Amino acid sequence: MLRQKRAAVAFVVIALVLTLEGTRDANARSKLPDPVHAGVAEKLYRLDCGHSLANDESVWTPGENVGRDIEFSSTCWLIKHKSEWLLWDTGVPEASLNDPKGWSTLPKLIVYHLDKSLTDQLAEIGMKPGDIGRVAISHTHGDHIGNVGLFTNSTIVMQRAEYSWIHSPNGPNENVNQLMALARKLLGMPKSLELVDGDTDVFGDGSVTLVSTPGHTPGHQSLLVHLKNSGFIILSGDVVHLEENFEKNIVPSLNTDKAESIASMERVRRLIATYQAKLFINHDKTQTDSLRLLPAFYD
Numbered sequence: 447m448l449r450q451k452r453a454a455v456a457f458v459v460i461a462l463v464l465t466l467e468g469t470r471d472a473n474a475r476s477k478l479p480d481p482v483h484a485g486v487a488e489k490l491y492r493l494d495c496g497h498s499l500a501n502d503e504s505v506w507t508p509g510e511n512v513g514r515d516i517e518f519s520s521t522c523w524l525i526k527h528k529s530e531w532l533l534w535d536t537g538v539p540e541a542s543l544n545d546p547k548g549w550s551t552l553p554k555l556i557v558y559h560l561d562k563s564l565t566d567q568l569a570e571i572g573m574k575p576g577d578i579g580r581v582a583i584s585h586t587h588g589d590h591i592g593n594v595g596l597f598t599n600s601t602i603v604m605q606r607a608e609y610s611w612i613h614s615p616n617g618p619n620e621n622v623n624q625l626m627a628l629a630r631k632l633l634g635m636p637k638s639l640e641l642v643d644g645d646t647d648v649f650g651d652g653s654v655t656l657v658s659t660p661g662h663t664p665g666h667q668s669l670l671v672h673l674k675n676s677g678f679i680i681l682s683g684d685v686v687h688l689e690e691n692f693e694k695n696i697v698p699s700l701n702t703d704k705a706e707s708i709a710s711m712e713r714v715r716r717l718i719a720t721y722q723a724k725l726f727i728n729h730d731k732t733q734t735d736s737l738r739l740l741p742a743f744y745d
């Protein structure tokens with residue numbers, strides 16, 4: 447009897463340790479880098495993670511462009527830091543590769559197409575999903591977490607507020623509820639999940655920093671990357687979708703909080719000033735098409 451009890455206690459302790467290990471808290475490392483003394487990452491690669499056509503631009507520019515088609519890019523970024531690799535966002539699911547019907551998060555509004563798989567693009571530089579130590583996601587919309595399931599050996603890094611949000615009860619907006627349900631399905635139960643609270647220095651040397659920019663979703667984040675030759679680059683996530691929206695502070699109607707969205711755009715503007723940073727806007731197709739694509743990279 448006693449032996450059984452001891453075994454049960456040992457099991458509970460082991461389960462608890464595994465759970466804690468699976469959701470390591472990065473709280474203690476939270477901070478923005480020193481612009482002068484920040485460390486550097488070696489390489490930043492852009493991967494083509496899909497493109498999409500939406501039938502009503504006014505969702506992203508409320509009051510304007512009603513019923514007008516708009517094309518967006520979807521971008522993932524791969525960062526090399528010493529011997530470690532970090533992937534930023536995972537794009538449209540590989541299952542939709544070359545499917546003429548495409549794939550969708552909100553079928554009445556937007557259709558995504560994928561011309562090249564993430565796996566094939568990694569292979570172009572001699573890598574496979576199992577080589578990626580960490581996958582950080584800007585937020586949980588399907589076009590950003592579509593391939594999280596490929597990275598079963600990686601630690602998935604996201605804001606705790608985002609994780610809590612997708613597991614919270616539905617709200618009044620059907621589109622948002624639909625996006626939350628899809629997020630739960632695509633994210634699944636990662637073996638290793640790192641939930642962070644606010645700004646977080648990923649490698650502990652100021653080279654790569656998760657920056658809290660809520661508003662598009664409650665736990666949305668952007669990424670500040672420091673490179674030796676290119677200086678500081680901010681990867682937007684969806685803090686903004688189009689250059690013009692950034693210039694005019696325009697907030698898409700799908701965003702969960704308008705005031706937070708505006709505050710986050712202001713925050714990015716301050717970061718650009720502080721770090722003399724460039725802003726790469728994930729879905730702005732015109733800008734994206736002008737950027738280097740793997741196997742080329744920024745260093």
Ligand SMILES: [Zn+2]
Nearest residue numbers: 587589590684
């Ligand atoms: Zn998006």
